[in-house]
Amino acid sequence: MNRKLPVPQPDRASYLKHKRETTRHILLPVILSGVLILALFTLVAYATFAENGDVERWAAISTVWIVIPLMALLLAVMVVLWAAVYGLHRLLNITPEYTGIAQEIILRVNAKTRWYAAEVTNRVIRFRAWVDTLQAFFKRD
Numbered sequence: 578m579n580r581k582l583p584v585p586q587p588d589r590a591s592y593l594k595h596k597r598e599t600t601r602h603i604l605l606p607v608i609l610s611g612v613l614i615l616a617l618f619t620l621v622a623y624a625t626f627a628e629n630g631d632v633e634r635w636a637a638i639s640t641v642w643i644v645i646p647l648m649a650l651l652l653a654v655m656v657v658l659w660a661a662v663y664g665l666h667r668l669l670n671i672t673p674e675y676t677g678i679a680q681e682i683i684l685r686v687n688a689k690t691r692w693y694a695a696e697v698t699n700r701v702i703r704f705r706a707w708v709d710t711l712q713a714f715f716k717r718d
Contacts, residue, residue: 625635 621635621639624630625632
């Protein structure tokens with residue numbers, strides 16, 4: 578009664594190729610880097626804790642290897658911030674001229690839009706008043 582349904586095993590060529598590529602491109606590098614890290618850890622531990630091991634030197638080497646990625650990251654952040662500051666400086670130098678021109682254009686467009694809206698509204702109101710007058714004249718009978 579408690580039978581499981583069989584899971585279909587895709588045997589398409591593309592699926593099999595994907596499995597091979599997954600093994601070759603993902604699992605193999607992860608396993609090799611794990612083995613390399615363990616080997617380096619073992620080497621460092623042996624060199625440090627041997628009879629004539631130099632703990633201070635290995636501590637300094639470890640500190641350097643910890644600080645290098647942090648320095649690279651901070652250098653990248655500094656470059657991005659420098660680019661942002663430089664870009665904003667350039668933008669602020671050219672913006673006042675073009676913002677004034679853009680503001681004049683927008684003010685002209687706004688004035689023309691209001692004028693056309695008022696004209697259309699006045700004509701519609703006058704036409705509606707004329708139609709109402711004619712209707713009142715013909716309904717007077």
